[in-house]
Amino acid sequence: MGAYILKRLVSAVPVLLGITVIVFLIMAMIPGDPATAILGSYATPENVEKLNRDLGLDAPLVQRYFIWLGNVIVGDFGRSYSLNRPVLDEILERFSATLILAGVSFVLCAVLGILAGVVSAARQYGLADKAITFAVLIGISVPSFFLGMMMILLFAVNLRWLPVSGMYAIYGGGDLPDLLRHLIMPASALSVVATGVVARLSRSAMLEVLRQDYIRTARAKGVPERRVIMGHALRAAMVSIIPVLGIQAGFVLSGAVYIEMVFQWPGIGRMLVDAILKRDILLVQGGVVFVAACYVLFNIMVDVAQSLLDPRIKT
């Protein structure tokens, strides 16, 4: 197992290098440069040239790439032009905010989704199954940012139960209950679609397993239905549910961009959008590489989890 993990980690290196090249090239090729973005209306060719020189952007592209890469390898992501602070500080702060949001959403979608799928499958074509299927259909169809705005209108503006936006109260607060209160709306809005997907796939995975002979055997032996479902069937179905969860984790992470905009969650998705608009090259590059690295790492973790559950998958 250790060797397998190591092999997967090593094979991730070229992927990440490829990503750095692509991001670097895209940022170099899109029209507009940081100096123009900073100077706005005052961007005379003379001012732009001087500012680009001050920002160290006058060196040739290849040279800039290797300087940057060399710095990144030793952990120096440079300094953001638009925020005037070290890129790494910003990324870590923003990424932890995104992790909290996406993490809670992921747990919500995994727990609720699997639960709904199991209930649906156990009561196929029953009332519970139909109700869940209907709810799931609606959940999958409503865009999360729209749902988010509607939630703000109802729960924050009209009922005033929950704060509109942000991660902590601006005055007082800053503790765990405060964080939870700010999390309720964005985390629910973000998890709705993923919950629907997980529920649907868990249901079909469970139905598949429930048709197997050994389930009939278990029932014939008189194993209690609860144990048949939770012990025998769900455990087997998890093998096909886990990859779905892996994909949904990625989905939740990327869906966070919209939700972060709507709820002003100080996460990395919003940071990247702002950074692209401001042509903050170093911040975009650092952010994308960091997120990509996490994504790759997460995929490896999913594969490892799967091979642990299913001995047939060779490590």
Next chain:
Amino acid sequence: MNLTHLTRRGLLAAVTGFAMALGVTSTPVKAQTPSDVLIVGQIAEPKSLDPAAVTAVNDFRILVNVYEGLTRYKSGTLEVEPGLAESWEISDDGTEYTFKLRSGVKFHDGTDFNAEAVKFNFDRMLDENHPQHDTGPFPLAFFFSAVKETTVVDPTTVKFTLNEPYAPFLSNLAYPTGLMVSPEAVKANGKEFGRNPVGTGPFKFGEWKSNERVVVTRNDDYWGDKAGTEAVVFRPITDANTRVAEMLAGGIDLMVEVPPTSLSQFQGDGFNLAEQAGPHVWFLILNAKEGPFADKRVRQAANYAINKDAIVNDVLEGTAEVAAGPTPPAFAWAYNSTLKAYPHDPDKARALLKEAGAEGAELTFFVTEGGSGMLDPVAMGTAIQADLAAVGLKVNIETYEWNTFLGEVNPGLEGKADMAEMAWMTNDPDTLPYLALRSGAWPDKGGFNSGYYANPEVDKLLEAARTATNQDERARLYKEMQVIVQEDAPWVFVANWKQNAVTSDRVENFSLEPSFLLHLQDVVKK
């Protein structure tokens, strides 16, 4: 059966747990903002709180409460009055400005504000060999590029020597780029000064929590009237809809740049709406070098054809006024109030087009998706396209993202387009015409005259106004320039933006300034 049982029980437990968690946290959200602390909804996170390093109005709104400059704008106007300088004298040739500084003023770190500090501020920005020049870059340093030397005469007297007479100098000193920072704090913090700002203003810096808030607190040692609130919290809320929701829900006390379509939500009780026209002009650059707009009659026809009233009232919901010429009325002293805007007259436009033989001409129109001061550029561009179609001009719109747009427009429209949207906010009536209407400001000469307008008379007037040190004389020259430029129609003059802000009814003494800066020291919150 067992399964449903468990699920129900589990569900019940989960719901109870959730409700308890909520119960712990459900202190009323209403009236969440304490009295005496003003919470301001900003449109973005500030880049830095070093006045020499920033360019955005959003950042200036914080800065002017923490720092002061040698001069400032008299409340409600764009006229310069003494700030940290008590008085000044200008030499007869207009190249030497000697300032007498207010004595006894201290920076928030306890160090003295004096002539040495003034010299430090300008040397840091302008002298590449200054030890603290590396705390930049200073993108707007060219506001003071006329300064040859700053000299300390005595602790309360400082003298600026200019390369050549430059009348906008006093007004540029009142601009946020001219705000005075504490030399000791810059030396101590280096590049981090922008996150640890120290000035002389009515508020001093409290804390900056990235993406959450910037807090400034009352400066009890302030030399003037003390601030009306204990603290001001600036919250970055980039999404306009969310900003509106926060205002409606009571999460902020004051929001600026209310989207026109949301204004109606604040008409009722509980809110006050403030409006103020500023030094802003929204116009179309016309390519006077080639194509149909090389003919003055076609440029005038465009001015007649476009229904500016409809644009400001319907597209912009009354958040702007129709512009008559190149100079915004907010520059009251320099604005020619006899100027009448081109009326909406499609018949006259058709006649002019016929006369010029430009009927049915096809035009390329650069439109941006959004950008600083651009208001609602796509909707406005579409309205303009329709108005021009009504007089028989076929307009093809090309839309660009803001930075790309600037990269296309600033180098000049030649060979690319016949017209382009543009907007400017300036602090002196000199800036925009000098940088965008002179023949010496064509893009190849480093200016912003992207439509290649040239009129020797206008060049002469602008040069004379820049070197005249007498304000009445300057005003006369600008007024004359406006008449000529309006007649020549190098642009379609469209709109002057009115900045707006909404405050909750707990906020008193708030007003907007024509400078678009946000002075909060007199504001009181119940």
